[in-house]
Amino acid sequence: MATELTPEVLAELRQRLEEKRARLRVALGMEPAPTSDPSDLVGDSGDSSVDLEEADRQFAADDVARHDLAEVEHALAKFALGTYGRCEYCDGEIPLARLRVLPEARYDAEHQALAEAQGHGGA
Numbered sequence: 001m002a003t004e005l006t007p008e009v010l011a012e013l014r015q016r017l018e019e020k021r022a023r024l025r026v027a028l029g030m031e032p033a034p035t036s037d038p039s040d041l042v043g044d045s046g047d048s049s050v051d052l053e054e055a056d057r058q059f060a061a062d063d064v065a066r067h068d069l070a071e072v073e074h075a076l077a078k079f080a081l082g083t084y085g086r087c088e089y090c091d092g093e094i095p096l097a098r099l100r101v102l103p104e105a106r107y108d109a110e111h112q113a114l115a116e117a118q119g120h121g122g123a
Helices: 007-027 052-081 096-101 109-117
Strands: none
8 A cells, every 4th residue: 555545644635436336326316315405396287297318418427427426336345355545556645635636546657548548448
């Protein structure tokens, strides 16, 4: 594990991942919003006529959110395995600065570019 990844830093990154997972689950309708007010659900008759373009946009946004959720879940699973903060390509340390920006990162920056070039995306 990276020398920069102290127990305190790991706890902070894990907390950020758990918060991101909760936000994504709410956005995908998997969990209710924590402050949802039932009166917010009442709309006018115009609300029921959603146009096709907006439905396509929402579908695309949901697709991205599902991908992001899978990446976050994968990162959280790495905590249990003791491999969080390690590049999945070279097993080297992922710099803390990168993890602070993208806590679900699978690769260091060099291998992220390689994964994207090979069509493996990831974070």
